Amino acid sequence: MITFKSVGHFFATAYRAIVNDIPKVEATKTTVEAVTKVADPNLVPVEDTAYAILGEVSSVLTAGGAAAEAKLADAGLDVNVINMVKTALASVPNLVVVAKAL
Secondary structure (H helix, E strand, O other), X not given: OOOOOOHHHHHHHHHHXXXXXXXXXXXXXXXXXXXXXXXXXXXXXXXXXXXXXXXXXXXXXXXXXXXXXXXXXXXXXXXXXXXXXXXXXXHOOOHHHHHHHO
16 A cells, blocks of 8 residues: 655655656556546546646746745745756756646
């Protein structure tokens, strides 16, 4: 059984799992949504929201650099999540486009 400490932990774990292979994630979006719809159709908007947030945070970090990072941390975003997104951006330059497209 997989357990998560919080919703944030769930999305951070999912993000870590997908960041290594973004193209496969894009290709499986409809399959993932189909499974989610069976499990609980109300979760599809949550998935879409999580991807949108990922895209927006990535975009802010890309455009704003250290100042944006500091503002996100000041706003309460977990520093570990910020660092995860920064690491992903460094290894997957098109992350903003992909995340916003999902």
